[in-house]
Amino acid sequence: MKTLAHHLIPGGCHTYAKGDDQYPISAPGFIARGLGCRVWDLDDREYIEYGMGNRAVGLGHAYPPVIEAVQRELSRGCNFTRPSPVEVQCADQFLSLIEGAEMVKFCKDGSDATSGAMRLARAYTGRDLIACCGDHPFFSTDDWFIGTTAMNAGIPQAVRDLTLTFRYNDLDSVRTLFARHPDQIAALILEPARAEEPLPGYLEALRDLCHANGALLIFDEMITGFRWHARGAQTLYGVTPDLSCFGKALANGFSVSALAGKREFMRLGGLAHSDRPRVFLLSTTHGAETHALAAAIATMRVYENEPVIEHLVRCGTLLRSGIEDIVSRRRLGNHFKVLGRPSCLLYATLDATGASSQAFRTLFLQEMARRHVLAPSFVVSYSHTDSDIDATLAAVDGALEVYGQALDSGVERFLIGRPSEVVYRRYNRSDAADEFKASAMLHAR
Template structure:
């Protein structure tokens, strides 16, 4: 019997349900991040997390879980990681926001730039949308062009109009803004060539993640960069996911490519709110004081350089330098994938439950009896592993996941798979009350 199957299943969410009813009266959607909303999880799941330590979290009803994809992938070292918390606490006791810059801003700038090959300057902000949109503004100012091209296979770049206007949730976004954004496919160089052919001398920037679930094929990143050079277009890499996970220097170091600009966040400060735009001096300096070109209002955020958050970023980077963080993410991820693949195969469900991605960033796909992607089966799978102590919208691992945590996760999936198999035979609607949903949908 698995280690989790002999424990009582987690099905009591009474306090969470009570607060959920109130939360929707106060906060649109009941959460401040769409990915954390009720529609992204099965009904039978914790509505709120009280606290966490390492990779373990606790809900309002006292249920304990091993968590994956922690903090929308921002918590890579672990919750309340001591070195990071201690560094942030020390700065809070000295004040966190002043009328002139803190020296810490430049210490962190030097530390971050030291791990990003080819980047000369950095500007800090609070979230990823700030810096991806700032990168596009720089590119437009530098080139004098208006159109941008983004990779449609990468699910999120910003809350700003240039990106959200391309999703079904485009309400409130002027059509003229939407028309300036063009899309291409990952590992499809011809789709990029076609954009340049159809919009000659119009594209200011190309933005994409270095990778998502598959690596670049046939030097795709380098060939896209060559097209950008040929067409006078700024080449931007979004390192929100790949940064400090694929490699301490991000996907760009992993794939040996130097972009014009790159955007960082999430794991940069282990959950504290820090993002960064880095890049070549000729572009970045447009937002500065030492040039004779037209000024660019780049990034100017009241809280962008709060000292406690920057101290957390500094401690995080230094932890990556001195401890085997990246190596551990890959090692534990490989153990997890091997174990999950084995139990899925043992139940004859390899066509229906699939584990994809790099070992450091594993996700699962849930398919129905016709082997089509299914939100109903995603809800069922999440429900059943939640019952067994795993809170996993993905299987994206952290530095804090031990061998025991990995094995308990495998055991929990082993306990969930018989239910999945029954649902394939008898109808999933008999096992879960509603599907999860895509964030990007026109109507509720």
């Protein structure tokens, strides 16, 4: 199956973060099915999962109320030549949760939402430049963002020059941008928080700086939106952006994203204005598939009526505490670190010198998978239980025992195959490229 995948699909899959280069060669190559916080590979091996569909699954795989809502809607069809009432119902449900937003437009992925926000900001301000936070890893597959990464092949220099970057929690870096490019910056976009929390007053000051310089403030809430707070991180931090973008867990894995914001800006993509040029905001054939919007409504209602966020925080806190105890007991505090908010934990793998190491990350992933835990992160869901946490901690203990041995004797003695890679790299390693090329050619014969 893997050989066929690389023969038919560039990279072997449709999301770079899910690629074979991101995992050890002994990791499950494909996931056949999932239920709750568990998944099964093609050989029916069972794993506790912590990637949760790249954080798109907040409630759990095949969560019954969501699946039931989808099935009901699908029995009536999923895509028509005129709007469906579910579009209005979903917008009403969404805007009742995200209190700072007055209008919303749904689409299928986060990139469309953030790119729509860029177009809207440029149209409203009449400016060309935008600025994104250089400390946050991903905003869009579109040229305006990918042009800022090492994988900028195929993106004209003229397009790359239109996107600037600033540092998180560093107001001076933003002041410098506005000073260097007066009356030219249309918007700033950032995640409200990631592994690092905003310093007191940072987001408020950032908003004020934007407005003082005639720019819009845009929050990318793809991750924070249904993990930090059911009403968005903007509610948690008390800062309302001009525009915000949601997705990921919004529909518990179904393809729904959202661009939302103040009516003053959003109306430019509508029909009820004649004072400004029309903005071709978001228009996708599948953007309002009825079953996906039904999934979003059902998901939002669970978040609204049940203690989802509280559960994520409690489970994440138990997990972090347990891992840190193991790390301390094994004296690995300088080599393995748990980072981020309890509802969205990450980890850092460091080698014997204290440098970030893909080889040690791969070893940890390998040893966790060997113990039936799939853990590219430690992102919990509403379906994770205390017993799942206990089983995970036992796996972490075993994996870190091997990790410690590798620090003493060399990681190459314990790692099966090549190490994983970072996504944003200019070139593939020649040996790894040969491996995947050989797989594809084998099937071609």
